[in-house]
Amino acid sequence: MGFSTDAIHAGQHPDEVTGAVITPIYQTSTYAQQELGKNKGYEYGRTHNLTRSSMETNIAVLEKGKYGIAFASGVASAHALLSLVKAGDHIICSSNVYGGTYRLFELIMKDYGLEFSWVNSSDLSNIEKAINKNTKMIYVETPTNPMLTLTDLRGVVEIARKNNLISVCDNTFMSPYFQNPLTFGIDIVLHSSTKYLNGHSDVIGGILVTNNENFHERLRYIQNATGGIPSPFDCWLVMRSTKTLAVRMERHEKNAMQLAKFLSDYGAAKKIYYPGLPSHPQHELAKKQMRGFGGMISVDFGDIQIAKKVLKNVKIFTLGESLGGVESLISHPATMTHGSVPKQEREKLGITDGLVRFSVGIEDIEDLISDVKNALS
Numbered sequence: 001m002g003f004s005t006d007a008i009h010a011g012q013h014p015d016e017v018t019g020a021v022i023t024p025i026y027q028t029s030t031y032a033q034q035e036l037g038k039n040k041g042y043e044y045g046r047t048h049n050l051t052r053s054s055m056e057t058n059i060a061v062l063e064k065g066k067y068g069i070a071f072a073s074g075v076a077s078a079h080a081l082l083s084l085v086k087a088g089d090h091i092i093c094s095s096n097v098y099g100g101t102y103r104l105f106e107l108i109m110k111d112y113g114l115e116f117s118w119v120n121s122s123d124l125s126n127i128e129k130a131i132n133k134n135t136k137m138i139y140v141e142t143p144t145n146p147m148l149t150l151t152d153l154r155g156v157v158e159i160a161r162k163n164n165l166i167s168v169c170d171n172t173f174m175s176p177y178f179q180n181p182l183t184f185g186i187d188i189v190l191h192s193s194t195k196y197l198n199g200h201s202d203v204i205g206g207i208l209v210t211n212n213e214n215f216h217e218r219l220r221y222i223q224n225a226t227g228g229i230p231s232p233f234d235c236w237l238v239m240r241s242t243k244t245l246a247v248r249m250e251r252h253e254k255n256a257m258q259l260a261k262f263l264s265d266y267g268a269a270k271k272i273y274y275p276g277l278p279s280h281p282q283h284e285l286a287k288k289q290m291r292g293f294g295g296m297i298s299v300d301f302g303d304i305q306i307a308k309k310v311l312k313n314v315k316i317f318t319l320g321e322s323l324g325g326v327e328s329l330i331s332h333p334a335t336m337t338h339g340s341v342p343k344q345e346r347e348k349l350g351i352t353d354g355l356v357r358f359s360v361g362i363e364d365i366e367d368l369i370s371d372v373k374n375a376l377s
């Protein structure tokens with residue numbers, strides 16, 4: 001089926017009891033069992049919930065995967081993912097990832113015996129050079145938060161297969177509408193469903209998607225055993241939202257492209273990072289592995305004072321953490337999303353104090369452009 005047909009129907013059937021077209025919120029912690037050892041396949045809410053499994057199937061289909069395993073946040077998904085490796089194992093990661101992923105890996109999981117190498121994965125040779133005897137996983141985010149750096153997914157798969165490594169891609173920025181890493185052979189896709197998948201800034205959630213039966217079995221086991229599941233209501237909200245993912249993503253991208261062009265022409269920025277601009281160093285790769293360029297733009301104003309003025313003076317863009325909602329948000333990565341990355345590391349990545357990140361919403365673009373123009377002037 002086409003993307004929107006799947007988005008609206010996959011994983012969902014009219015309710016068998018009432019015919020309700022929309023999958024109900026099964027807000028229950030437990031299920032009546034007919035007799036000892038006999039039940040309808042539902043025993044306990046942490047293990048089984050039909051609203052959750054409908055949402056998992058829905059997103060798995062959109063990601064061209066067989067299995068979705070949902071968690072209470074994107075970070076909880078990343079934490080569960082690490083259950084596929086054990087103490088003494090080594091993981092190669094994109095040097096620029098969401099700050100919370102860096103914090104989880106480097107500042108928490110390292111203490112449990114995992115080793116991490118942070119490499120600029122936009123150059124595949126850096127991944128190859130980092131492979132050790134104990135390497136088990138390659139974890140990339142593409143495009144990255146907030147620098148919008150791309151990694152060649154086909155290249156990652158080639159390296160992973162040659163060296164028998166698990167390949168993982170955080171696809172949060174593109175959403176399944178613009179990029180499907182599994183189709184290139186990536187083993188596991190991660191999403192913060194808090195972002196575009198839900199898209200209305202009212203849910204925190206995460207999901208892992210895979211085609212691999214063994215990973216699915218293990219991750220399903222981990223989901224139940226560690227218990228970081230999303231609530232039925234949150235699952236229902238995400239499923240409500242994926243129905244409009246295609247139209248939202250089209251509009252996010254259209255608006256972002258126009259705002260990026262405005263910012264380029266206006267001339268106040270030192271650097272603009274948007275994969276849709278031909279000036280983006282990986283514009284050609286973006287055209288090859290993505291079906292669109294997304295709604296995120298980062299701008300280096302070269303000076304924290306200018307950044308502060310923009311952040312303070314915008315009226316429609318809301319200063320806040322997060323991204324991917326219908327309303328435009330603006331943030332300062334150095335002190336907000338990437339505050340836990342040491343300053344020296346941040347500067348190396350380009351996350352300067354003058355960098356401002358725009359999550360371009362789906363409002364009227366004329367209003368968004370005049371908002372930014374007013375703030376700049």
Ligand SMILES: Cc1ncc(COP(=O)(O)O)c(C=O)c1O
Pocket residue numbers: 073074075076098100101141145170172173191192193194204205206322337
């Ligand atoms: C790219 C990316 N991955 C993962 C996460 C973590 O998701 P959550 O905030 O839902 O835990 C975020 C959050 O901003 C993100 O931007």
